[in-house]
Amino acid sequence: AQSVTQLGSHVSVSEGALVLLRCNYSSSVPPYLFWYVQYPNQGLQLLLKYTSAATLVKGINGFEAEFKKSETSFHLTKPSAHMSDAAEYFCAVSYLSGSARQLTFGSGTQLTVLP
């Protein structure tokens, strides 16, 4: 089975500072990777996804992620944090389990934005 590891269950940044949320994947085949965000009392919302078309993927709300095969990483970044970015972020990998598609999530990173 494939998996993703999110380093840092909690990350705090000041408003206006760089946001960096880390995700490393474990995969023996080219992975399909996703970043989702979850606001309190809500479901998950897709930020961006890597489908092998381009290594730098731009998403919504100013977020982007770079796929680095040599580092098996897919870290999420945003140049300038906003208070509204405070939420929990999940990295996920999509792969075939038998003949069915499986989406496996990381443990999540809670982002706090300090004024």
Added chain:
Amino acid sequence: KAGVTQTPRYLIKTRGQQVTLSCSPISGHRSVSWYQQTPGQGLQFLFEYFSETQRNKGNFPGRFSGRQFSNSRSEMNVSTLELGDSALYLCASSLGTSGGLTDTQYFGPGTRLTVL
């Protein structure tokens, strides 16, 4: 286009009871997946339905079951509830196209189940 809807949003049950949760996918989506989210275990995959057939199943006991109707709406049922079943249950829909590894799953707001 309306998003994924889940009913009810909140539910309180006691141990030993059973519960049914409902999910209405985005129009045109044929795949519905269910996840359990808890602080300790995170997001765990329960099962996926596509065209009324269970296509994939996670590692949960048989007390957890589901079904999908011809209009793609899905229900999940948990029988003989245990305290540990308290969780946020999320439903996600997608097009479900064959080999859809890059298919985006769209999530509903979840049903918060509390077992007393």
